[in-house]
Amino acid sequence: MTVALLILAVVVVVTVIKTSGWNSAKVVPAASGLIVHEWGTFTSIAGKDGVALEWRPLNGASDLPKFVYTIQNHDEGLRHGPKADLTAAVRMETPVLYFYSAGETDVSVKVDFPKGKITEWYPQARSVNTSIDWGRLKVMPGAAFNFPIAYSDNSRYYAARETDAAPVQVCGTNEKSVQQEKFLFYRGVGTFDLPLSVKLERQSVVLKNTSKDRTGQIILFENRRGKIGYQLIDDFPGEATYQRPTLDKTIDSLLQNLKRTLIASGLYEKEAAAMIKTWRDSWFEEGVRVFYILPRQTTDAVLPITIEPRPAELVRVLVGRAEVITPEMEKSVRAQVKLLSDPSPQVREAAAQAIREHGRFSEPILKSIFEHEGDEVIRKRIRQLIEPSTVVGAE
Incomplete structure (x- = not known):
């Protein structure tokens, strides 16, 4: 009788393991x-x-x-x-x-x-x-x-x-x-x-x-x-x-x-x-x-x-x-910042849009450029861009 109960217990345990979903495929378990x-x-x-x-x-x-x-x-x-x-x-x-x-x-x-x-x-x-x-x-x-x-x-x-x-x-x-x-x-x-x-x-x-x-x-x-x-x-x-x-x-x-x-x-x-x-x-x-x-x-x-x-x-x-932030990013964004001073409104807007395309990473890219930028006109533009109340491309 003891052997029979032991066999029954093993069968129950194996059944629980097989139906619980605990396996290498990480299936959701049905365990309590x-x-x-x-x-x-x-x-x-x-x-x-x-x-x-x-x-x-x-x-x-x-x-x-x-x-x-x-x-x-x-x-x-x-x-x-x-x-x-x-x-x-x-x-x-x-x-x-x-x-x-x-x-x-x-x-x-x-x-x-x-x-x-x-x-x-x-x-x-x-x-x-x-x-x-x-x-x-x-x-x-x-x-x-x-x-x-x-x-x-x-x-x-x-x-x-x-x-x-x-x-x-x-x-x-x-x-x-x-x-x-x-x-x-x-x-x-x-x-x-x-x-x-x-x-x-x-x-x-x-x-x-x-x-x-x-x-x-x-x-x-x-x-x-x-x-x-x-x-x-x-x-x-x-x-x-x-x-x-x-x-x-x-x-x-x-x-x-x-x-x-x-x-x-x-x-x-x-x-x-x-x-x-x-x-x-x-x-x-x-x-x-x-x-x-x-x-x-x-x-x-x-x-x-x-x-x-x-x-x-x-x-x-x-x-x-x-x-x-790669050198290619900095070079591209710097060129667009420079164009924000262009006399053509269309050129300025296109430059602003190009900067916007960097989305939430625009500010850190601009700050990285600012750190080693020697052109004071570009530095001034960057300061304007990263002010909270400043809209990119605004005059």
Whole structure:
């Protein structure tokens, strides 16, 4: 009888393992207990010494739906309210928290950002500043979707919903309505020590690990006039110099490698796909940049998180993006700045538009030019351009 019971127990255990979804493909498990997964990205700009610059986005348009809460409350010139006036080394973008549970579960969630400030979020939170506290919310697997949609917005925000995560619902309090979403979303700006130093030296990129924690896979990427090149760095020795990549690759091959990296870091397949879909148009635009997975210890130090009850599994995958200002960028923008003094209005407007095409990176490029510019007319123009109340191209 004892042997028979033992055999029965083994069969039950094997059945649970096979149906729970715990396998190398990272399928969403059907196991009991709370599981929380987070992905996000943050952008920094590498200075000439390898240290991240403090910067503000000069004229990048908002990419969020209108229902998302934000500290900005008005447009002013080329800038978009208070967030754009916050100078910081890091712009933290779209961290989203997904929840999985076997049944409806009440949880409380708080994320601290001691060296930064939360600037956008959804659903509504109880308190927002250098932390965000959603208080108690319900994880509701199988619930009918009742998500907000702004049909007039062509926003990357919605791609993050394409997962098997359970809807979460924030209960209405203090005259606030009940709100539901597929995840908890937040953004912020801050200045903190990054684990990777990135420096351009002629046609080479110098990388150095500045943290005691090991940096995972690194991707050195370049898009030059639509031609793509990248290098996958799997066994980063801690400090090394790499040539700018040969422009003979495709985006599709890069996406396959990136997806494998995200899944290996702990994300489910649909989560990895949603992250890539969210950021594909921004990550691979014109320019040179370095992508890397933030060490988990660094993530927990920069963004301490408190979830009650404590989840059975908590995965946090933050992708760092270090933008590199190249000599080609500086040369091009400097030429356009010079044309802003042209007597022809058409020439001035075309020059202003060319500067705008650099989007939120316009200011750091202009500042980099300013540092070594000897032409006082161009220096004066740059000072005018980076003033908060100045519109590019205005006389």
